[in-house]
């Protein structure tokens with residue numbers, strides 16, 4: 001491990017996907033960066049995730065339009081398209097394998113099928129490649145098929161991103177207090193002190209504990225995950241079910257299903273197991289666990305500088321579909337920090353304006 005510098009240019013709190021990508025980009029821009037990670041290893045929730053980055057939002061396009069108006073859905077989808085481009089180029093640069101898998105989003109019932117038809121028409125009017133496909137093989141009528149979605153191993157990407165001569169990573173270093181004293185931030189973990197000119201909070205679901213202001217922008221939501229084994233063939237495409245609340249994919253020899261069902265759901269585990277059995281009746285569940293992600297009120301990431309806190313930035317609220325946002329959110333943050341660029345839809349200031 002390299003010795004801790006006395007005054008560094010930038011400290012990143014959290015070595016998940018977001019923190020590691022910021023560290024890499026800022027190190028490439030010439031900064032000396034220290035990454036402080038609470039756990040004994042890097043990767044965070046990102047390393048446990050499925051590693052599927054999708055085009056657009058899992059929420060049907062029509063529903064998104066009803067919620068945010070006619071123009072914004074296309075802007076949101078464009079951001080995720082840019083995310084896929086950035087993911088591909090970052091992975092190329094770091095020699096991490098990325099697979100183009102596409103995804104399939106089947107729907108239940110006639111009303112949902114009709115709504116999906118309208119969504120597909122609107123998507124193609126807005127220039128996105130998504131098609132309506134037959135889903136009778138899955139016991140359902142139709143589904144939305146996208147082709148450009150990417151699958152990768154987030155842990156490999158995190159580890160490769162942090163491998164840079166200007167990045168120092170300190171694990172088992174949970175940041176407990178931050179204090180601005182006029183020119184720099186003083187940061188304490190249990191047994192470490194670091195002084196830095198600037199600070200990025202990228203602590204995922206835990207970030208709300210570090211800055212009281214962030215709790216006003218983000219809330220944490222639970223995710224349930226089951227892993228199962230079966231002799232049956234794996235899925236040809238990852239499946240996005242229940243308007244994006246359930247993701248099913250095969251990772252190596254395992255089936256993995258994750259869900260972010262609402263707290264009102266009586267027994268999310270039973271529901272998830274039932275869903276698994278619907279697609280793979282002979283599945284044997286071998287692991288299940290719960291996790292947490294941070295989410296903003298409108299479901300978009302929050303990026304930017306924190307009000308009234310000089311040189312304090314965040315990239316968070318990546319939510320249950322964080323792989324579809326991490327690269328573009330980090331790109332926006334870096335452009336803002338280095339070139340004062342606008343943050344557009346992802347700007348944390350959108351909540352203050354409301």
Ligand SMILES: Cc1cc2nc3c(=O)[nH]c(=O)nc-3n(C[C@H](O)[C@H](O)[C@H](O)COP(=O)(O)OP(=O)(O)OC[C@H]3O[C@@H](n4cnc5c(N)ncnc54)[C@H](O)[C@@H]3O)c2cc1C
Pocket residue numbers: 013014015016017018019036037038039042043044045046047048049050051052053054173174175176202203204205206207210223225247258291292293315316317318319320321322323324325
């Ligand atoms: C099981 C599961 C499957 C998922 N699958 C997908 C998927 O297929 N596709 C998709 O798009 N999204 C998926 N997600 C969501 C996605 O993983 C998250 O949105 C994303 O990983 C969040 O990245 P992050 O860098 O913000 O947070 P994290 O990866 O959680 O990183 C935050 C890091 O900060 C550290 N930290 C926190 N507080 C402190 C502190 N005070 N001091 C120091 N360090 C601190 C944490 O230990 C952690 O390492 C999944 C999530 C889960 C749980």
